[in-house]
Amino acid sequence: MPYPFTIGSFTYRFVDLKELLAKASPLRSGDGLAGLAATSYEERVAAQLALANVPLTTFLTEVVIPYETDEVTRLIIDTHDKQAFAPISHFTVGDLRDWLLSNEADTPVLRQVASGLTPEMVAAVSKLMRNQDLILVAKKCEVVTRFRNTQGITGHLSVRLQPNHPTDDTKGIAASIIDGLLYGSGDAMIGINPATDSPAATARLLYMLDGLRERFDMPTQNCVLSHITTTLQLVEQQVPVDLIFQSIAGTEKANASFGVSLSLLQEAYEAGLSLKRGTVGNNVMYFETGQGSALSSNGHHHVDQQTCEARAYAVARVYQPFLVNSVVGFIGPEYLFDGKQIIRAGLEDHFCGKVLGLPMGMDICYTNHAQADQDDMDTLLTLLGVAGINFIMGIPGADDIMLNYQSTSFHDALYLRRVLGLRPAPEFEQWLLRQGIMDNLGNRLSGNTQKQLYAALVD
Amino acid sequence: MDETKKTGMEADDWEPLKAYTNARIALGKTGISIPLKESLQFRLAHAHAKDAVYSQLNVPELEATLSKIGLPVYCLKSKAENRDMYLQRPDFGRLLSADSVQRLQKLNSPSADVCLIIADGLSATAIMKNAGPVVQLLVEKVRQEGYSLAPLLVVEQGRVAITDAVGEWLRPRLAIIFIGERPGLSSFDSMGAYITYAPQPGLTDERRNCISNIREQxxxxxxxVNKLMYLIQAAFRMQLTGVTLKDNNALDTSVVYPQLPE
Structure with a gap:
């Protein structure tokens, strides 16, 4: 269906919803690379004006990727919750924006409406919103999940401790873990990106992590981010797997390039549930996403990268994930060129994920060929803290020596907790106090734990 | 860290752990913040990386170095006219400019066994530092084995897959592109080498083999060069490069990847 919009004497003709969404997107290099971006500032706003008039019901009848050819589209349409949608079914996209910001749309109401929203509706409304709108609405969404501790309670901020090492050296990894724990990080998880994906190497790291966790009775969860098929194999071998990780995207074709399908994800989800290793809850999945992945695998079907990203969240939410992480600046400048684009994308992803009911966190990051630096990360970090993000990354000195990119540090996490008065996950905070690592103001203490952790490494 | 100044700086007790990793651990703190010394060290490393990304090939100097090897040298350009364009449009970096295509057409060079390409990639610094000695050594070994060589090609604003665009006109049996890798904070001068058997437009990166982190340190x-020679001979024997080549030999997989992000 075409969507014409007239400004002055000129009528823009957006041929379908897909084009309208792409042209309405705030500028980013990836949409330019795909040839989907608006060609003038006016065209972009024309698309936004036209998009504001589109009824939400249109999104249920005009899909951006055909139902017949894409299992993610089928998932979105088949699992759409009509009852939850009913109260907003008469809205246009523009109405939805105003309503989301209204006092009526409070935390419980937003929770109820989440399953009635499709990712395309949420992507669409985000394109009409300013950064402060994205922050305000996301802050009203509280998404709480549990495994060995509780994530996402308002007023708390968790950190994924990411102790990567270029050769997966056990002692090198343990040294970074100890550093992070002593800086109060690690409540979201201790999560290693392995340098190699071999089952043996992954198992070795999982045993090391599990040993450390048991020895210090840490209320946290571990993850080695190997491919989901590797993890499934290790589950069968009864290696201690806590969280099941996979990178996912918003189209069937892009997921295929990651070597996954919905049925494989379902199989892994069931395997994870069967382990029953969580103590306070059983959210077992950990997903990573990022704008641009569908385009980079040539699986975007000419859908803009932010809409593709929101569709990945529809995949994630089926499996009740413990955490979802948008690795926002990792993909490089051909998708998000500079700090401005990374910051915008980060706020969009957090908003879209939260409104769809996901426990969103973010790897606030950049590569050296993007026009960004640590000041941009400070800005996005602070904005996402205000927006109520569930977790961020903690990497020694913000410098990942294995993946060669820059993210946020243990110090950055302490900064965010301090300026916004945020606390670690409750169970983990108690552990930090019990171990004498921190006092309840977040100040580090000198105690016996340092020596014990040090001894654990030397063993 | 002059204690008498009472700046509030606190060192971490676990500094000995630095022996186990190059990660930035035990940085110490002031309040809960990173000490200035560490903050500036980080900035310096990032500055080196950024300067490397925006560094340019010194073409006359590179040409002079490569000329000594005893092969003709031709300087070409990709379709990316400048660095910002290069960064945003990887597709332009994979295609030759119209002028460069014309030059290759006029060359009318007979098909050789091995074609060596030298491109700036994401660090011209890496090429200026490392390309000369590596190419010289490789040319010697390739000649010893009796393989014929195409002219040396220098490409500005080039990406790995520009190999395929070159392949379309020169038709070598095999091409190797030396290219500056994406700078990290710990190294901004690493050169990569990607080997493609029968390069032609339309190939994807799983059809190549890569050797990474080529530099003195x-x-x-x-x-x-030893690894490259091993791969060249294996590629000619099996008449392919890429994932299959990696799977079928005992090369150290930590060094030879079927593909790497550019």
């Missing part, structure tokens, strides 16, 4: 030139 990483994989030194002689070792790199």
């Amino acid at each position: 990483g994989l030194p030139p002689e070792l790199a």
Whole structure:
């Protein structure tokens, strides 16, 4: 269906919803690379004006990727919750924006409406919103999940401790873990990106992590981010797997390039549930996403990268994930060129994920060929803290020596907790106090734990 | 860290752990913040990386160095006219400019066994530092084995897959592109080498093999050239490069990847 919009004497003709969404997107290099971006500032706003008039019901009848050819589209349409949608079914996209910001749309109401929203509706409304709108609405969404501790309670901020090492050296990894724990990080998880994906190497790291966790009775969860098929194999071998990780995207074709399908994800989800290793809850999945992945695998079907990203969240939410992480600046400048684009994308992803009911966190990051630096990360970090993000990354000195990119540090996490008065996950905070690592103001203490952790490494 | 100044700086007790990793651990703190010394060290490393990304090939100097090897040298350009364009449009970096295509057409060079390409990639610094000695050593070994060589090609604003665009006109049996890798904070001068059997437009990166981190402090030139020779001979024997080549030999997989992000 075409969507014409007239400004002055000129009528823009957006041929379908897909084009309208792409042209309405705030500028980013990836949409330019795909040839989907608006060609003038006016065209972009024309698309936004036209998009504001589109009824939400249109999104249920005009899909951006055909139902017949894409299992993610089928998932979105088949699992759409009509009852939850009913109260907003008469809205246009523009109405939805105003309503989301209204006092009526409070935390419980937003929770109820989440399953009635499709990712395309949420992507669409985000394109009409300013950064402060994205922050305000996301802050009203509280998404709480549990495994060995509780994530996402308002007023708390968790950190994924990411102790990567270029050769997966056990002692090198343990040294970074100890550093992070002593800086109060690690409540979201201790999560290693392995340098190699071999089952043996992954198992070795999982045993090391599990040993450390048991020895210090840490209320946290571990993850080695190997491919989901590797993890499934290790589950069968009864290696201690806590969280099941996979990178996912918003189209069937892009997921295929990651070597996954919905049925494989379902199989892994069931395997994870069967382990029953969580103590306070059983959210077992950990997903990573990022704008641009569908385009980079040539699986975007000419859908803009932010809409593709929101569709990945529809995949994630089926499996009740413990955490979802948008690795926002990792993909490089051909998708998000500079700090401005990374910051915008980060706020969009957090908003879209939260409104769809996901426990969103973010790897606030950049590569050296993007026009960004640590000041941009400070800005996005602070904005996402205000927006109520569930977790961020903690990497020694913000410098990942294995993946060669820059993210946020243990110090950055302490900064965010301090300026916004945020606390670690409750169970983990108690552990930090019990171990004498921190006092309840977040100040580090000198105690016996340092020596014990040090001894654990030397063993 | 002059205690008498009472700046509030606190060192971490676990500094000995630095022996186990190059990660930035035990940085210490002031309040809960990173000490200035560490903050500036980080900035310096990032500055080196950024300067490397925006560094340019010194073409006359590179040409002079490569000319000594005894092969004709041709300087070409990709379709990316400048660095910002290069960064945003990887597709332009994979295609030759119209002028460069014309030059290759006029060359009318007979098909050789091996074609060596030298491109700036994401660090011209890496090429200026490492390309000369590595190419010289490789040319010697390739000649010893009796393989014929195409002219040396220098490409500005080039990406790995520009190999395929070159392949379309020169039709070598095999091409190797030496290219500056994406700078990290710990190294901004690493050169990569990607080997493609029968390069032609339309190939994807799983059809190539890669040797990474070529530099004095990483994989030194002689070792790199030995690995390349191994791959060249395996590629001619099996008539392919890429994932299958990796799977079927006992090369150290930590060094030879079927593909790497550019």
